[in-house]
Amino acid sequence: MATKLKLAALVVLAAFLAGPAASEAASICFNGWLRLPTYNPQLCRSSPTVRTRQRVPAPSGSGLTSGYYNTRCPSAEQIVTDAVKKAVDANPGIGAGLIRLFFHDCFVRGCDASVLLNTTNSKNSDTEREGPPNKDSLRGFEVIDEAKAAIEAACPSTVSCADIVAFAARDASYFLSDRRINIQMPGGRYDGRESFANETDQLPGPFSNLTALQESFGAKGLTSDEMVVLSGAHTIGRARCMFFSSRFPEMDPAFAAKLRAQCNGNDNTNVNQDDVTPDVLDKQYYQNVIDKKVLFTSDAVLNSTETITQVTENANVAGAWERKFESAMENMGKIGVKTMGDQQGAEIRKVCWRVNN
Numbered sequence: 389m390a391t392k393l394k395l396a397a398l399v400v401l402a403a404f405l406a407g408p409a410a411s412e413a414a415s416i417c418f419n420g421w422l423r424l425p426t427y428n429p430q431l432c433r434s435s436p437t438v439r440t441r442q443r444v445p446a447p448s449g450s451g452l453t454s455g456y457y458n459t460r461c462p463s464a465e466q467i468v469t470d471a472v473k474k475a476v477d478a479n480p481g482i483g484a485g486l487i488r489l490f491f492h493d494c495f496v497r498g499c500d501a502s503v504l505l506n507t508t509n510s511k512n513s514d515t516e517r518e519g520p521p522n523k524d525s526l527r528g529f530e531v532i533d534e535a536k537a538a539i540e541a542a543c544p545s546t547v548s549c550a551d552i553v554a555f556a557a558r559d560a561s562y563f564l565s566d567r568r569i570n571i572q573m574p575g576g577r578y579d580g581r582e583s584f585a586n587e588t589d590q591l592p593g594p595f596s597n598l599t600a601l602q603e604s605f606g607a608k609g610l611t612s613d614e615m616v617v618l619s620g621a622h623t624i625g626r627a628r629c630m631f632f633s634s635r636f637p638e639m640d641p642a643f644a645a646k647l648r649a650q651c652n653g654n655d656n657t658n659v660n661q662d663d664v665t666p667d668v669l670d671k672q673y674y675q676n677v678i679d680k681k682v683l684f685t686s687d688a689v690l691n692s693t694e695t696i697t698q699v700t701e702n703a704n705v706a707g708a709w710e711r712k713f714e715s716a717m718e719n720m721g722k723i724g725v726k727t728m729g730d731q732q733g734a735e736i737r738k739v740c741w742r743v744n745n
């Protein structure tokens with residue numbers, strides 16, 4: 389009896405020392421990207437960059453202007469549009485990839501194309517592409533490279549990769565929404581020269597709760613409403629089973645049964661995010677939230693009292709979500725931008741996946 393008591397006390401002490409998450413069934417780590425059976429202090433530390441309740445001002449985007457390339461490189465935006473149109477016609481999923489690429493670029497070091505780098509001058513350091521949210525997941529890089537090569541041939545060293553990413557997200561949104569979403573996307577961003585895999589923990593993950601989502605967006609100067617609006621992008625594209633198979637019991641039973649069959653126990657299988665209109669960027673996502681037909685915890689928590697009014701409005705009022713999505717995407721494109729005035733650490737890259745020498 390005494391030994392049993394001692395053992396129980398030890399277990400409690402170990403859990404206490406390991407931190408609060410250790411006493412839960414699973415630990416949610418790396419800002420909601422990892423669901424680990426046991427607590428890992430290295431991966432589960434709370435990131436100082438994210439864990440802030442401080443109100444950051446809305447991104448100003450100062451230095452960006454509409455029609456920035458009209459005189460500098462008149463064909464630039466059309467080249468991007470043509471490349472995106474061709475790619476989306478062949479595979480709408482690439483359009484989804486391009487929209488996500490923009491989000492993942494802007495949330496880490498600002499919209500500076502740091503997400504595209506696989507080579508920098510910082511030796512022995514993995515770039516953002518290797519971070520848990522991005523590895524084996526991001527797609528659309530070849531569309532950016534194709535547009536960049538054509539633009540470089542027309543106007544060398546003039547158009548940044550960061551602007552190409554932003555224009556590509558705008559155009560993918562336009563084509564995937566049957567031309568209903570028309571984002572005003574200014575230009576003038578410069579490209580960064582650094583990229584670090586560990587900084588991708590600034591992106592909220594699929595296991596994030598509402599507070600973590602609000603904090604991650606708040607840390608970039610975006611509001612909770614903008615977080616709800618931008619989450620609507622989960623009406624297109626795909627996701628791997630590893631991010632939602634623990635949630636089957638919480639989903640609509642028929643939806644869960646279908647997913648269970650598709651996943652068939654394989655973590656890496658991809659399924660459509662929106663079962664109803666999988667390739668259309670529309671407001672269907674919000675009906676899916678209400679119907680419990682969404683994949684992630686981060687989607688399902690939008691059913692909370694704090695956010696349900698907006699979800700219902702987005703689901704029911706024709707055109708409301710589309711207009712809000714346009715301005716939220718424009719706003720996201722202003723996060724942490726580097727512009728012509730930034731003498732250090734910014735450039736117009738010649739090739740999007742490596743820094744200039």
Ligand code: HEM
Pocket residue numbers: 481484485487488491524525526527592593594595596601615618619621622624625626627628629631684686
């Ligand atoms: C609110 C927090 C968000 C979380 C937790 C989140 C998480 C995820 C996850 C886990 C995936 C699937 C990745 C995989 O299985 O490989 C995904 C896919 C996707 N996300 Fe998000 N995301 C969020 C917000 C956004 C935003 C703001 C956008 C864009 C405006 C976006 C656009 C997309 C798209 C389009 C896909 C599908 C990509 C493809 O098919 O290649 N997400 N997201």
